[in-house]
Amino acid sequence: MGRPRSFDDNVVLSRAMEAFWTNGYADTSPAQLAEATGVAKGSLYNAFRSKRALFERCLDLYHQQINKLAEGLLEHPGSTRECLGYALRSVVDSDLAQPRRRGCLIGNTAVELAGQDPGVAKKLRRMQDESTGWFAARVERGQREGDVPRDLDSRAFAEHLANTLAGLRVMAMTHEAPALYRIIDTALAAL
Amino acid sequence: MGRPRSFDDNVVLSRAMEAFWTNGYADTSPAQLAEATGVAKGSLYNAFRSKRALFERCLDLYHQQINKLAEGLLEHPGSTRECLGYALRSVVDSDLAQPRRRGCLIGNTAVELAGQDPGVAKKLRRMQDESTGWFAARVERGQREGDVPRDLDSRAFAEHLANTLAGLRVMAMTHEAPALYRIIDTALAAL
DNA sequence: CGAGTTTTAGACCTACAGTTCAAGAAAGGT
DNA sequence: ACCTTTCTTGAACTGTAGGTCTAAAACTCG
Numbered sequence: 001m002g003r004p005r006s007f008d009d010n011v012v013l014s015r016a017m018e019a020f021w022t023n024g025y026a027d028t029s030p031a032q033l034a035e036a037t038g039v040a041k042g043s044l045y046n047a048f049r050s051k052r053a054l055f056e057r058c059l060d061l062y063h064q065q066i067n068k069l070a071e072g073l074l075e076h077p078g079s080t081r082e083c084l085g086y087a088l089r090s091v092v093d094s095d096l097a098q099p100r101r102r103g104c105l106i107g108n109t110a111v112e113l114a115g116q117d118p119g120v121a122k123k124l125r126r127m128q129d130e131s132t133g134w135f136a137a138r139v140e141r142g143q144r145e146g147d148v149p150r151d152l153d154s155r156a157f158a159e160h161l162a163n164t165l166a167g168l169r170v171m172a173m174t175h176e177a178p179a180l181y182r183i184i185d186t187a188l189a190a191l
Numbered sequence: 192m193g194r195p196r197s198f199d200d201n202v203v204l205s206r207a208m209e210a211f212w213t214n215g216y217a218d219t220s221p222a223q224l225a226e227a228t229g230v231a232k233g234s235l236y237n238a239f240r241s242k243r244a245l246f247e248r249c250l251d252l253y254h255q256q257i258n259k260l261a262e263g264l265l266e267h268p269g270s271t272r273e274c275l276g277y278a279l280r281s282v283v284d285s286d287l288a289q290p291r292r293r294g295c296l297i298g299n300t301a302v303e304l305a306g307q308d309p310g311v312a313k314k315l316r317r318m319q320d321e322s323t324g325w326f327a328a329r330v331e332r333g334q335r336e337g338d339v340p341r342d343l344d345s346r347a348f349a350e351h352l353a354n355t356l357a358g359l360r361v362m363a364m365t366h367e368a369p370a371l372y373r374i375i376d377t378a379l380a381a382l
Numbered sequence: 383c384g385a386g387t388t389t390t391a392g393a394c395c396t397a398c399a400g401t402t403c404a405a406g407a408a409a410g411g412t
Numbered sequence: 413a414c415c416t417t418t419c420t421t422g423a424a425c426t427g428t429a430g431g432t433c434t435a436a437a438a439c440t441c442g
Contacts, residue, residue, distance in 0.1 A: 002418025003408040024303055026217040030400055040421050045401065047419090100306045107361045111299045112215055114364040115292045125365040153377075159370055160377035167358030170298045173305040174316040179350055186344075186351035189381055193388030194438040221430055231391045236431065238389090 005047065010061070012037045012047070017058035021105045025055055025112055056123070062105045063127045070134040080142030081191035084135070088165060088184045095172040096180075104169040128162060135161040148191055160187070196238065201252070203228045203238075208249035212296045216246055216303055247314070253296045254318045261325040271333030272382035275326070279356060279375045286363040287371075295360040319353060326352040339382055351378070 019036040048054035073087035114121035136158035142148035164187040210227040239245035264278035305312035327349035333339035355378040
């Protein structure tokens, strides 16, 4: 009952996410969000309560998309090293292909908000842990398949990969592909 | 001639830098800057022209301090690996010791402003290149001293170290020392 | 000491951020 | 046909961002 919502929440969230991702949380105004989503300010507030709540839902959506992407990338054929190299290069390529460089929404948010909001910090940490989990799973698969030395600490190496990726997405703000590719190769040299 | 400035520019820049570093560029208002520096808004604008110009001078100061720090840390005794491990752990320790996590001003600024301001992006890139240069110098010293394999590409490895550090300072927003130390050890395993 | 210059503090200004509200519109229930 | 509910939008509102201006104050120099 009641008048039905005239827009698709997920479409609006997706567009809002792009705006936040490109401009950062503080630098994205309600007016920009209204323009980006095609929904009037009032409706946005009715549907999502506050700028902060909307942002957190955008974060969730981003995380969901990351997981889908990771699942695909880490199934790439070839050795563990080739697969991880491919996955990292894919992310870098996608970052560089954007008209405006914008890094990783999770990393950017960690830098912008984790220091002031412990709730957001915890949420980000859970998301990062999941990414680390994806890397660990792929490394362990490599170990089972004899591709990766048994004595490698998969957890530690996965954390290293997650860290490398976090770094790459910052470095991609100011660097070009060749340097980023070299970094990937060096980070994977142990495999 | 004329009334002399009643404050020390460098002290004011240093305090303004802390404010920008803790809160980010967009989230630091002129009022906060006045409070942090102890100088009235009007005087700040008279002395530094604009919030942006003040910020850029803070960036320069930060970079200067980084260089001083790097010079000290990379002179630490021991093998190249020990020295680099010590240097990276020192930075991480210092990040974690802050009452509010705040990452690296250069990396944070890359994320916040490089996408919208090519001038800032270029400046940040020059600063990052200098940091990479410090790492390269230490690795090459290791090669001269027989500490590091001759066939290691010092430039590529230095970029990898700079990237690892950039990542660490993002990860330090949400992680604790043990994971960060493990990342350092893994990143240095090639030495 | 007076002229000329620069700094200072804070009042002042315009625009917009973030949010709420009022009035109408589109459903379902009765 | 009406009532209730939830949605829609644009206007309205409060506070602050970012910056300017001014009158007084603090110096240097001649």
